[in-house]
Amino acid sequence: MNVVALRPKECVRQDAEPIAAIYRNLGTASAEQVVTRELGELALTMAGLAQQVRTHQIQDLSRQLRQLQRMAEALGLVSLGLVAADVRTCLERADVTAFSAVWSRLLRIAERSLAPDKSLLDQTFS
Numbered sequence: 001m002n003v004v005a006l007r008p009k010e011c012v013r014q015d016a017e018p019i020a021a022i023y024r025n026l027g028t029a030s031a032e033q034v035v036t037r038e039l040g041e042l043a044l045t046m047a048g049l050a051q052q053v054r055t056h057q058i059q060d061l062s063r064q065l066r067q068l069q070r071m072a073e074a075l076g077l078v079s080l081g082l083v084a085a086d087v088r089t090c091l092e093r094a095d096v097t098a099f100s101a102v103w104s105r106l107l108r109i110a111e112r113s114l115a116p117d118k119s120l121l122d123q124t125f126s
Helices: 017-026 028-054 061-074 078-092 096-113 119-125
Strands: none
Touching: 017 028, 028 061, 028 096, 061 078, 078 096
16 A cells, blocks of 8 residues: 655745835835735734644634734735635634644645745835
């Protein structure tokens, strides 16, 4: 019997317009600081959520997932925002199996969305 390890690779959708608007409104230097700070806050929020899930502290998880969703949408991270909403739905329905699967997907999407590869910025403002 052969066991095949599946390694899902998520397609991450991004919308360049929110970041482009920040650059248009603030100028390059200020916008870079704002976008970098917001991406850092988003990464910290995701890390905090991961810690809560690992330690099974889910009492405030729905609110924090909603915050993650808003932060992702504000930066044009479409996939991250949508999957955060999906995780909230699983949590609210108390569907443990679906939560586990969609949470894993959120981790993969977050990893790809927040990778040091600044391709979205490079494509938009180079």
